[in-house]
Amino acid sequence: xxxxxxxxxxxxxxxxxxxxxxxxxxxxxxxxxxxxxxxxxxxxxxxxxxxxxxxxxxxxxxxxxxxxxxxxxxxxxxxxxxxxxxxxxxxxxxxxxxxxxxxxxxxxxxxxxxxxxxxxxxxxxxxxxxxxxxxxxxxxxxxxxxxxxxxxxxxxxxxxxxxxxxxxxxxxxxxxxxxxxxxxxxxxxxxxxxxxxxxxxxxxxxxxxxxxxxxxxxxxxxxxxxxxxxxxxxxxxxxxxxxxxxxxxxxxxxxxxxxxxxxxxxxxxxxxxxxxxxxxxxxxxxxxxxxxxxxxxxxxxxxxxxxxxxxxxxxxxxxxxxxxxxxxxxxxxxxxxxxxxxxxxxxxxxxxxxxxxxxxxxxxxxxxxxxxxxxxxxxxxxxxxxxxxxxxxxxxxxxxxxxxxxxxxxxxxxxxxxxxxxxxxxxxxxxxxxxxxxxxxxxxxxx
Amino acid sequence: xxxxxxxxxxxxxxxxxxxxxxxxxxxxxxxxxxxxxxxxxxxxxxxxxxxxxxxxxxxxxxxxxxxxxxxxxxxxxxxxxxxxxxxxxxxxxxxxxxxxxxxxxxxxxxxxxxxxxxxxxxxxxxxxxxxxxxxxxxxxxxxxxxxxxxxxxxxxxxxxxxxxxxxxxxxxxxxxxxxxxxxxxxxxxxxxxxxxxxxxxxxxxxxxxxxxxxxxxxxxxxxxxxxxxxxxxxxxxxxxxxxxxxxxxxxxxxxxxxxxxxxxxxxxxxxxxxxxxxxxxxxxxxxxxxxxxxxxxxxxxxxxxxxxxxxxxxxxxxxxxxxxxxxxxxxxxxxxxxxxxxxxxxxxxxxxxxxxxxxxxxxxxxxxxxxxxxxxxxxxxxxxxxxxxxxxxxxxxxxxxxxxxxxxxxxxxxxxxxxxxxxxxxxxxxxxxxxxxxxxxxxxxxx
DNA sequence: TTGTAAGCGTTATCAG
DNA sequence: CTGATAACGCTTACAA
Numbered sequence: 001x002x003x004x005x006x007x008x009x010x011x012x013x014x015x016x017x018x019x020x021x022x023x024x025x026x027x028x029x030x031x032x033x034x035x036x037x038x039x040x041x042x043x044x045x046x047x048x049x050x051x052x053x054x055x056x057x058x059x060x061x062x063x064x065x066x067x068x069x070x071x072x073x074x075x076x077x078x079x080x081x082x083x084x085x086x087x088x089x090x091x092x093x094x095x096x097x098x099x100x101x102x103x104x105x106x107x108x109x110x111x112x113x114x115x116x117x118x119x120x121x122x123x124x125x126x127x128x129x130x131x132x133x134x135x136x137x138x139x140x141x142x143x144x145x146x147x148x149x150x151x152x153x154x155x156x157x158x159x160x161x162x163x164x165x166x167x168x169x170x171x172x173x174x175x176x177x178x179x180x181x182x183x184x185x186x187x188x189x190x191x192x193x194x195x196x197x198x199x200x201x202x203x204x205x206x207x208x209x210x211x212x213x214x215x216x217x218x219x220x221x222x223x224x225x226x227x228x229x230x231x232x233x234x235x236x237x238x239x240x241x242x243x244x245x246x247x248x249x250x251x252x253x254x255x256x257x258x259x260x261x262x263x264x265x266x267x268x269x270x271x272x273x274x275x276x277x278x279x280x281x282x283x284x285x286x287x288x289x290x291x292x293x294x295x296x297x298x299x300x301x302x303x304x305x306x307x308x309x310x311x312x313x314x315x316x317x318x319x320x321x322x323x324x325x326x327x328x329x330x331x332x333x334x335x336x337x338x339x340x341x342x343x344x345x346x347x348x349x350x351x352x353x354x355x356x357x358x359x360x361x362x363x364x365x366x367x368x369x370x371x372x373x374x375x376x377x378x379x380x381x382x383x384x385x386x387x388x389x390x391x392x393x394x395x396x397x398x399x400x401x402x403x404x405x406x407x408x409x410x411x412x413x414x415x416x417x418x419x420x421x422x423x424x425x426x427x428x429x430x431x432x433x434x435x436x437x438x439x440x441x442x443x444x445x446x447x
Numbered sequence: 448x449x450x451x452x453x454x455x456x457x458x459x460x461x462x463x464x465x466x467x468x469x470x471x472x473x474x475x476x477x478x479x480x481x482x483x484x485x486x487x488x489x490x491x492x493x494x495x496x497x498x499x500x501x502x503x504x505x506x507x508x509x510x511x512x513x514x515x516x517x518x519x520x521x522x523x524x525x526x527x528x529x530x531x532x533x534x535x536x537x538x539x540x541x542x543x544x545x546x547x548x549x550x551x552x553x554x555x556x557x558x559x560x561x562x563x564x565x566x567x568x569x570x571x572x573x574x575x576x577x578x579x580x581x582x583x584x585x586x587x588x589x590x591x592x593x594x595x596x597x598x599x600x601x602x603x604x605x606x607x608x609x610x611x612x613x614x615x616x617x618x619x620x621x622x623x624x625x626x627x628x629x630x631x632x633x634x635x636x637x638x639x640x641x642x643x644x645x646x647x648x649x650x651x652x653x654x655x656x657x658x659x660x661x662x663x664x665x666x667x668x669x670x671x672x673x674x675x676x677x678x679x680x681x682x683x684x685x686x687x688x689x690x691x692x693x694x695x696x697x698x699x700x701x702x703x704x705x706x707x708x709x710x711x712x713x714x715x716x717x718x719x720x721x722x723x724x725x726x727x728x729x730x731x732x733x734x735x736x737x738x739x740x741x742x743x744x745x746x747x748x749x750x751x752x753x754x755x756x757x758x759x760x761x762x763x764x765x766x767x768x769x770x771x772x773x774x775x776x777x778x779x780x781x782x783x784x785x786x787x788x789x790x791x792x793x794x795x796x797x798x799x800x801x802x803x804x805x806x807x808x809x810x811x812x813x814x815x816x817x818x819x820x821x822x823x824x825x826x827x828x829x830x831x832x833x834x835x836x837x838x839x840x841x842x843x844x845x846x847x848x849x850x851x852x853x854x855x856x857x858x859x860x861x862x863x864x865x866x867x868x869x870x871x872x873x874x875x876x877x878x879x880x881x882x883x884x885x886x887x888x889x890x891x892x893x894x
Numbered sequence: 895t896t897g898t899a900a901g902c903g904t905t906a907t908c909a910g
Numbered sequence: 911c912t913g914a915t916a917a918c919g920c921t922t923a924c925a926a
Contacts, residue, residue, distance in 0.1 A: 094677065106912075108903090109905080112904070120911060120912080121911070122912090125911080139653045140653065140903080140904070142655070143590050143593035143594040143597075143655055143902080143904090144904040144905090144918090146590035146918095147591050147903080147904070148917080148918050150590075150918075157634075162618050163616050163618075164615075165612065171610075172609055172610045175609070182646070184635075185633065186601065186631050186633055187622065189619065203629065206588065207589045207601075208590055230541065376822055376823070543919055544921095545919080553897085554896065554897045555897090555920080556896075556899095556922080557896055559920070560895095560896090560922090569896090572896085587919080590918080590919075591919035593902095595902050597902075897924100897925080899922100899924090901921095905917090905918095907915085908914090909915100910914095
């Protein structure tokens with residue numbers, strides 16, 4: 001079927017090979033004559049719309065059984081203009097609102113209103129539009145809609161390293177909430193590189209994202225300013241930006257660490273080592289400060305060599321443990337600023353033939369999924385990861401929907417102590433308070 | 448500074464509270480008089496542009512030192528139209544190409560060309576435009592550009608569960624490649640729910656994504672058709688869609704399983720159990736089929752009760768191991784279709800007091816990050832995860848850039864055996880072939 | 895080398 | 911209740 005015959009169309013249809021022509025919508029039962037064809041040629045598909053012809057030849061609400069064929073012969077010039085005569089146009093297969101309007105015999109405005117469930121459209125019309133829309137598979141272009149409305153229905157999620165076991169759980173929480181509003185998630189993995197971070201932020205702003213969540217990192221001042229200037233709501237997670245106050249979700253690191261130390265002390269430990277997290281991370285600072293405070297509060301051995309620097313990686317936990325065990329006066333317990341380092345320490349101790357928890361106790365922070373594996377069985381502080389993502393997303397959505405001038409809100413989640421198998425009284429301690437049975441998921445120590 | 452004085456603007460500026468007015472760009476050294484102001488009121492920021500006034504009062508390329516103030520008094524009607532007189536317009540803070548054009552004293556077309564590095568623009572002009580663009584922080588709206596060009600510079604990544612430790616590594620690989628072309632990643636977490644999958648696909652299509660990667664799942668026929676009809680390149684990973692041939696990245700499951708079985712046999716095992724993956728997953732099928740083939744090839748005990756169903760979760764590995772150990776004739780080795788199940792099995796065996804590898808050997812598949820932890824130390828088949836993501840993204844980008852009619856390509860990655868501490872000769876076997884030196888520390892003592 | 899103008903597909907406004 | 915129309919911000923023929 002040489003559809004490409006018509007005059008005005010040739011310039012757009014280009015050299016057409018053999019096409020199979022299939023009626024997609026329209027026809028006797030559709031109220032508007034033969035209208036939509038699907039052209040298939042190999043993998044390529046086009047949708048031909050005779051939208052304009054409809055306007056040209058027929059009275060608006062004429063019901064059906066029109067001359068159901070032969071129309072494609074009529075040459076016609078301009079295309080796209082909804083008024084006068086027009087040629088069939090070949091589009092990249094997506095029907096537009098104009099198509100749908102023509103198909104239903106209403107104006108595009110009405111289609112828009114009908115689809116948006118605006119009150120000012122007759123139920124009958126609305127149903128017609130909806131039905132036809134489904135029929136031809138119409139979906140509004142989000143580019144067009146975004147351009148018009150200045151929104152994009154997507155939110156940017158900036159993470160440092162998605163492969164860090166802590167991160168995906170948070171992402172999961174975010175996704176869950178965001179999905180409920182049918183917004184999309186744009187995942188930005190910065191590798192903690194300033195340049196990549198900046199570039200991603202720019203890209204997100206160009207995309208007119210509705211909002212942004214930044215996980216465990218800070219944006220530099222300029223980026224923050226850009227985001228603020230664009231009026232994009234921002235929620236920071238785990239790490240506050242200095243000098244900028246934004247909505248924030250975090251965890252009470254202080255009380256988390258405190259619980260761990262308290263628990264260790266209750267077991268009888270006096271020399272408790274700490275493996276610090278990454279430099280310049282506020283959560284790392286918080287946790288370390290809390291450790292120091294707790295040590296002081298309990299009047300423990302404040303030997304500064306008990307605090308060693310790590311970087312949140314398993315390797316750093318490994319080497320931290322080795323250096324601690326090399327100390328002339330070993331600690332009897334190691335508290336790490338995250339689970340990965342605690343697991344690293346566990347590995348090192350195992351290697352060194354030091355028994356856990358008989359010789360040394362180990363406590364982590366985060367409670368990543370594998371921490372509960374029977375062979376690891378790590379006592380740790382639970383960081384509610386999914387809840388974190390959930391809260392961040394909620395905060396963001398509220399901010400998007402609501403007043404942007406309200407003061408920033410914070411959600412600080414509560415950590416909890418999860419006692420597993422890597423903690424016990426220190427060696428040669430004349431049994432202190434009774435140790436809880438392992439595997440119990442209690443919080444706080446029995447005391 | 449009562450900027451809102453001018454006539455035509457009032458309808459848009461709305462009831463303005465106190466604003467602080469800051470000169471952003473323009474001024475004596477900018478070639479176009481005072482042009483850009485930033486209005487700040489509380490958290491809200493506006494950018495005021497006198498773009499049109501420029502057109503109205505001044506000759507085009509007039510250099511500088513114009514009447515540098517007092518312009519805002521002049522009432523002016525229409526705004527946005529580049530010709531005649533116009534009022535200052537208040538936009539949601541983003542300068543548009545028109546602003547930049549006016550600021551540079553050139554047409555928007557020239558700005559566009561300059562920014563796109565088109566050859567037909569004088570170097571001088573190009574540099575001017577670029578400089579000014581940076582100065583006022585101009586960035587093209589991707590909605591507008593996307594609308595015009597029908598692309599979006601984002602690619603959809605459909606995963607089942609981002610929290611599965613296998614997934615983030617693949618995502619990481621994808622992100623890495625995609626980022627190089629400055630495309631964004633839209634993360635779609637389907638929870639393996641058909642309905643969510645469909646909805647996400649639709650949403651992605653609405654967004655005019657440039658391409659799509661589907662990880663470890665299949666889209667139903669209708670979704671596949673939609674994607675194909677929209678002409679969106681699609682790469683499937685780990686799992687082929689039946690009836691649709693697409694670009695594909697996977698791993699040679701067969702040879703992976705074969706390697707594992709061969710290795711176990713070489714250690715002397717004859718009763719090798721298999722923990723199957725999720726029903727209806729092609730990779731699970733492949734791996735199970737490969738197991739069966741290998742068992743047959745080696746003439747091993749084909750006892751069907753040695754094959755138990757799992758679902759890729761740790762729990763299912765746990766219960767699989769328990770049921771296997773409850774058999775009257777126990778296997779001497781357990782091969783699991785993924786690491787999570789293998790780890791679950793490890794846990795169960797530990798619980799049951801069965802020594803690994805002394806009593807039973809365990810082999811996993813995937814080599815997730817924690818498998819190498821000294822306390823787990825799981826012998827496994829490495830699945831190159833990052834490379835998988837990398838390859839998928841490459842394939843996709845090539846397809847996007849290149850001819851979409853070329854036949855689909857497949858990349859099948861090679862697995863490799865990673866011998867760690869969970870494998871050894873079966874008990875009471877009069878030393879078979881020499882066992883490889885166990886490179887890493889043993890495991891399974893537990894306490 | 896630059897400018898003009900026509901869209902891309904929506905939705906909001908306002909008029910019927 | 912429905913329709914015409916004007917944006918939204920950009921790119922790309924085509925014209926100058």
